[in-house]
Amino acid sequence: DQQVKQNSPSLSVQEGRISILNCDYTNSMFDYFLWYKKYPAEGPTFLISISSIKDKNEDGRFTVFLNKSAKHLSLHIVPSQPGDSAVYFCAGGTSYGKLTFGQGTILTVHP
Amino acid sequence: DAGVIQSPRHEVTEMGQEVTLRCKPISGHDYLFWYRQTMMRGLELLIYFNNNVPIDDSGMPEDRFSAKMPNASFSTLKIQPSEPRDSAVYFCASTAGASGEYNEQFFGPGTRLTVL
Numbered sequence: 001d002q003q004v005k006q007n008s009p010s011l012s013v014q015e016g017r018i019s020i021l022n023c024d025y026t027n028s029m030f031d032y033f034l035w036y037k038k039y040p041a042e043g044p045t046f047l048i049s050i051s052s053i054k055d056k057n058e059d060g061r062f063t064v065f066l067n068k069s070a071k072h073l074s075l076h077i078v079p080s081q082p083g084d085s086a087v088y089f090c091a092g093g094t095s096y097g098k099l100t101f102g103q104g105t106i107l108t109v110h111p
Numbered sequence: 112d113a114g115v116i117q118s119p120r121h122e123v124t125e126m127g128q129e130v131t132l133r134c135k136p137i138s139g140h141d142y143l144f145w146y147r148q149t150m151m152r153g154l155e156l157l158i159y160f161n162n163n164v165p166i167d168d169s170g171m172p173e174d175r176f177s178a179k180m181p182n183a184s185f186s187t188l189k190i191q192p193s194e195p196r197d198s199a200v201y202f203c204a205s206t207a208g209a210s211g212e213y214n215e216q217f218f219g220p221g222t223r224l225t226v227l
Binding site: 051091098103 | 115142144146151152155156161167202204208214216218219220221
């Protein structure tokens with residue numbers, strides 16, 4: 001039972017363009033959503049969050065959008081930079097701290 | 112703070128051997144999580160503890176896997192006997208629990224396990 005799905009295993013974009021990473025979920029009980037970024041040989045690190053009662057959260061070049069009716073969220077990175085190349089995981093979270101992660105999307109930003 | 116510490120960073124073993132992975136959470140964090148990362152399933156939650164007590168072990172794949180947290184600063188994940196399909200990267204994460212709008216989990220660098 002995959003409660004959080006990232007259907008695109010990989011995404012390739014040109015430096016300076018927008019990167020859009022997508023995530024779908026089935027569990028309506030998530031209180032918030034997080035995006036994590038992971039470089040090779042390192043653990044995932046927190047990137048940005050959004051509460052389930054909001055539809056947008058912005059932090060610099062990163063913006064997360066939440067569409068509750070569609071059970072869909074997306075992460076926009078603009079402009080994309082080569083240093084953004086990494087694996088991106090979305091996760092749904094509950095008030096007692098448990099996170100359910102998707103499979104991850106490999107983002108490659110070409111110079 | 113040094114962050115979440117995991118050891119060993121790499122482990123290569125033969126099928127049938129016992130494997131023990133270790134984790135030291137961030138001081139003051141009362142939740143500890145064990146995850147396994149594979150290409151097919153991404154980051155899977157295996158088990159998590161709150162105040163050293165196992166809360167949810169529904170993600171543990173089978174009886175060959177066990178986890179303990181004898182005190183607030185140490186946890187182990189044991190696989191006995193190990194099988195080639197257990198090969199993956201295992202992460203430990205910790206968090207301070209419910210505070211604010213969301214609970215950020217802090218991850219260790221992971222242990223890459225290879226079972227031959």
